[in-house]
Amino acid sequence: MFDYIIVGAGLAGSVMAERIASELDEKVLIIEERNHIAGNCYDERDENGVLVHRYGPHIFHTDHEDVFRYLSRFTEWREYQHRVLGFIDGVKVPLPFNFNSMEKLFPPSLFHRIQEKLLERYAYGSRVPILELSGEDDPDVRFLADYVYRKVFLNYTMKQWGLRPEEIDPAVTERVPVVLSRDDRYFHDKYQAVPREGYTQMIRRMLNHRNIKLLLNTKHSEVLELRDDGFNFMGREFHGRVIFTGKIDELFNYTFGRLPYRSLDLHFDRLDMEWFQEVATVNYPNDYDFTRITEFKHLHPVKADVTVTLREYPCSHDERNDPYYPVFTEESRKMYREYRKIAEEIGDLTLLGRLAEYRYYDMDDVVKRALEVFEGEVR
Numbered sequence: 437m438f439d440y441i442i443v444g445a446g447l448a449g450s451v452m453a454e455r456i457a458s459e460l461d462e463k464v465l466i467i468e469e470r471n472h473i474a475g476n477c478y479d480e481r482d483e484n485g486v487l488v489h490r491y492g493p494h495i496f497h498t499d500h501e502d503v504f505r506y507l508s509r510f511t512e513w514r515e516y517q518h519r520v521l522g523f524i525d526g527v528k529v530p531l532p533f534n535f536n537s538m539e540k541l542f543p544p545s546l547f548h549r550i551q552e553k554l555l556e557r558y559a560y561g562s563r564v565p566i567l568e569l570s571g572e573d574d575p576d577v578r579f580l581a582d583y584v585y586r587k588v589f590l591n592y593t594m595k596q597w598g599l600r601p602e603e604i605d606p607a608v609t610e611r612v613p614v615v616l617s618r619d620d621r622y623f624h625d626k627y628q629a630v631p632r633e634g635y636t637q638m639i640r641r642m643l644n645h646r647n648i649k650l651l652l653n654t655k656h657s658e659v660l661e662l663r664d665d666g667f668n669f670m671g672r673e674f675h676g677r678v679i680f681t682g683k684i685d686e687l688f689n690y691t692f693g694r695l696p697y698r699s700l701d702l703h704f705d706r707l708d709m710e711w712f713q714e715v716a717t718v719n720y721p722n723d724y725d726f727t728r729i730t731e732f733k734h735l736h737p738v739k740a741d742v743t744v745t746l747r748e749y750p751c752s753h754d755e756r757n758d759p760y761y762p763v764f765t766e767e768s769r770k771m772y773r774e775y776r777k778i779a780e781e782i783g784d785l786t787l788l789g790r791l792a793e794y795r796y797y798d799m800d801d802v803v804k805r806a807l808e809v810f811e812g813e814v815r
C-alpha cells in the first residue's frame with residue numbers, strides 16, 4: 437500500500453514526504469502521535485486572530501538560497517527581522533550584545549575605550565564568541581568579557597541548560613556572539629521572514645498531495661514493530677523504507693539509556709493591552725525563573741486590543757515535558773553513537789531531524805538536511 441512510512445509530521449518528516457510524493461511519485465504514510473501536523477513549529481490563531489506558536493517561538497532565518505526557494509513554493513512570506521532585548525541591570529539592551537548595548541550600559545569614556553580596543557583586534561562587524569572574548573588579556577577587553585559572561589550568559593545558560601557556559605558545547609553559546617557593530621538584529625542571514633499564514637499552513641500545503649496519507653493521534657509503536665533487520669507494519673512485513681524523525685532512544689526501547697534533553701514549561705498569557713513590550717522577545721538572564729518573554733503580535737501584526745505573551749521556563753525532559761534541546765556531553769554523544777550503530781544495521785531505515793539525529797538543528801538546517809538526505813539516500 438505504501439512505499440515509505442515516515443514517523444513524525446514535523447518539518448523534517450513533512451519535507452521528506454513532499455519530496456517523495458512529488459518527485460518520486462510514490463506513496464507515503466506519515467504516522468504522527470500528536471493530533472496535529474507541523475511538530476514544534478505548530479502555530480494557530482487564537483480567538484482574537486493572534487498567531488501563537490504553541491511550542492515556543494520559531495523564527496525562520498537562512499543563508500541557504502535553495503532552502504528559501506524550496507519553502508517559497510508552499511508559502512508567501514512576511515519580511516521580519518528578529519530583534520531581542522536583554523534585561524540587564526534594569527535596562528533593556530540589544531542582544532546579541534553590541535556597541536549599542538555597551539553604550540547604554542557603560543560610562544561614555546569606558547565605552548569608547550573598549551570600542552577602540554576591540555576594533556584594534558577585530559574587524560568592524562565581527563561576531564566574537566563570548567568564550568573567545570574571555571581569553572583576551574587587555575584589562576578593558578577583559579572587563580567587557582567578564583561583564584557579558586556574567587550578565588548575559590552565565591545565569592541564562594544555568595537556567596536554560598542547568599550548566600555553566602563553559603560546560604556546554606561551545607557551538608551553543610556561539611549562536612549569540614558579541615557583535616562589533618551597531619546592528620541590533622538577532623540574526624544576520626540573507627533571508628529573514630515568517631510564513632505569511634504561519635508554519636502550520638505552509639506545512640499543510642506541503643502535505644496536501646494525493647500520494648501522502650496522514651495518520652494522526654498514533655504512536656509509531658501502535659502500528660510499527662521493529663525487527664532485527666526491518667519493520668512490521670500492522671503485523672505484516674513492511675518492504676519499503678522507514679524514515680524516522682522521532683527520538684532514536686525510544687525507537688530502540690532505551691537499550692543504551694535515555695538521551696538527555698532540555699524541555700520547556702510554557703506559560704501563555706493573554707493581556708488586555710495592545711502591546712506588552714517593544715520587540716518580539718525580551719531575555720531575562722538574571723531575573724525571574726523564566727529565560728525570555730515573547731510577544732507574538734510582533735511577528736504577525738494584527739489589529740487587536742489584546743496581546744499574547746509566552747514565558748519559557750526550562751526544565752528537563754520527562755513523560756510530561758517534550759524533548760526540545762539535545763544536551764551534548766561526552767556521555768550523551770557516546771550513547772547516541774551506540775544507537776546510531778544499531779540503526780545502521782537496519783537496512784531501510786533513515787534517521788532525520790533534531791530528535792533522530794540528536795542535533796541542535798534550526799528550521800533551515802532541518803530543511804536543508806531533509807533535501808540532502810532525499811537526494812543522497814532516498815532518491
Ligand code: UDP
Pocket residue numbers: 522531588589590592593596608609610611612719721
Ligand atoms: N544565551 C545566553 N543568554 C542570552 C541568549 C542566549 O546565555 O541572552 C545562550 C544560552 O546558552 C542559549 C544559547 O545561548 O541556550 C543559544 O541561544 P538561542 O537564542 O540561539 O537559543 P534558542 O532560541 O534556540 O532557544
